Amino acid sequence: MARVDEAVGRLLTQAPLAGPDELPALVAGVAPLVGADDITIFLADYAQLSLVPLAPPGRSVEPAAIDSTLAGRAFTTLEAQRGPGRCWMPLVDGCERLGVVQFAGDGDLDETTAHHVTACVAQLLKSRRAYGDIVERLRRRQPMQVAAEIVWGLLPPLTFAASDVAVTAVLEPCYDVGGDVFDYALNGDLLSVGLFDTCGHGIKASALASLAVGAYRNARRTGLDLAATATSLDRWFSSEHRGLFATAVLIELDRRDGTLRTINAGHPGAQLVRDGKAIRELPGPTALPLGLGYFSDEPPGVHEELLHPGDRVLLYTDGVTDAVNRTGERFGLERLLDLVQRALNDELPTPETMRRLVQAVLTHHGQGLQDDATAVLLEWRPTDVTAG
Structure with a gap:
């Protein structure tokens, strides 16, 4: 027994x-x-x-x-x-x-x-x-570069879920990543997610990534709203690394009613996925890349969207869509969305959807990626079906 x-x-x-x-x-x-x-x-x-x-x-x-x-x-x-x-x-x-x-x-x-x-x-x-x-x-199945060691030490777990929200991410090349980084936090009813793509590669890019995550967490924990968070990040980049920058998507999701607020700082547009299909790209950019805000007097623009129950938001860096095969063909946004939609319609667990996504990018490229490829999938699944 x-x-x-x-x-x-x-x-x-x-x-x-x-x-x-x-x-x-x-x-x-x-x-x-x-x-x-x-x-x-x-x-x-x-x-x-x-x-x-x-x-x-x-x-x-x-x-x-x-x-x-x-x-x-x-x-x-x-x-x-x-x-x-x-x-x-x-x-x-x-x-x-x-x-x-x-x-x-x-x-x-x-x-x-x-x-x-x-x-x-x-x-x-x-x-x-x-x-x-x-x-x-x-x-580790091969040696990890120091820049990647720094980035992996910054990251939260690749997957997080509560009763009504979930976040899943993937990073490649996992042993040599340097410039891409993400972070998230659930505080009460507010889920915050940030995806950053810093310029350059190697140690310099990982130092920028470290600043991005540290400044993002500091702004969040200080209680700054989304626009003030973007402004704070921008000022830290311009003061500490003048001339360098990062593109970013900053998100806040109110899990009570599905209100989604986003700032796109020069980044590829987030994709809204509903009923297993990518229905449109969220507006952007709404701000200059972080670190270049001194070129404009305009405050960061915040886009607001009301999600439907079950909606997902796909964030990605250009290393995903810009990966090319030996003939020069880009992986592209259409292939990215088709792969995600097929995986979701097959009702795979979300982490498995993202694992297959990054494997498809690597298979398409056929060799070591020249740029970091990172994607984050955010899901809102309220238990109250009347929400939204």
């Missing part, structure tokens, strides 16, 4: 006294309590192409391809998968996909039991990973 309470209790008691590299053995050690012979953690690599085993020392476990294995299917669909002598459970923190947990054994493992253990593993992994480098080392 499975003793799930005992298994979870043991993990919660022992993990706070263990280093991050000891967590795999602790998790494997509770397998007999839940009717399994073994339990193995698999983490998604940065490119989200493979699931890499976080196994106890001395054990050799092969990675699992995300696009061609049952383990990968559990990751992409967020549904449990079963195979001969195996069960794979999606490993998520809230809605952020971390990987999967594999339960091995000949017995009939109860999925509810596996779910409880997996949920505990996710919380322990998130809380312990900051105290060591084992998770970061495993997730």
Whole structure:
């Protein structure tokens, strides 16, 4: 008989006294309590192409391809998968996909039991990973450049969801990104999202990205409204990096009634997606790129839109649409929207939609991207169907 309470209790008691590299053995050690012979953690690599085993020392476990294995299917669909002598459970923190947990054994493992253990593993992994480098080392399938190290250290989790809003983002090239960055925060009924594309690449671009995120968070936490936030960002750029700039989209969504306010600072236009179709581009630009505001006396313009329940807003940097293949053909906005629409109509989880988007960009380009490609998808899904 499975003793799930005992298994979870043991993990919660022992993990706070263990280093991050000891967590795999602790998790494997509770397998007999839940009717399994073994339990193995698999983490998604940065490119989200493979699931890499976080196994106890001395054990050799092969990675699992995300696009061609049952383990990968559990990751992409967020549904449990079963195979001969195996069960794979999606490993998520809230809605952020971390990987999967594999339960091995000949017995009939109860999925509810596996779910409880997996949920505990996710919380322990998130809380312990900051105290060591084992998770970061495993997730990297090639060396990461310093500029990318700086940017990834700035970012919030790629996926966040509450009962009525969700935000999902992707970044490429994940090991050499430098200029693109995003941030978001939910404060009460207001969801704030910012996407920034700084000029240049490498360390200089990552320094600008760091300033963008820091100044954005500072303005937000100071309580500035959207227009004042854009003005503050612009002044920080012009005072600290005169002559350099960043394009940006700043968004505030009131999740009570779906009121969306946007400032487009010289950035590609955000796309409004309704009922699985991109219906139009939100107006823009409404302001000069951040750092170039001294060329105009006009305050940043704020566009206001009333969303319908289920609406999505797609933000992207020009590295997505400008990616070219060997014949010089651009990926383009039409291909971007078609891919997103097909994925949404297939009812894929939003993080999987975005993963497939960035893989399509990389496949089209056929080699290392020359510019960062970043996209953010915001969704408003109120439980009150009369809203909006």
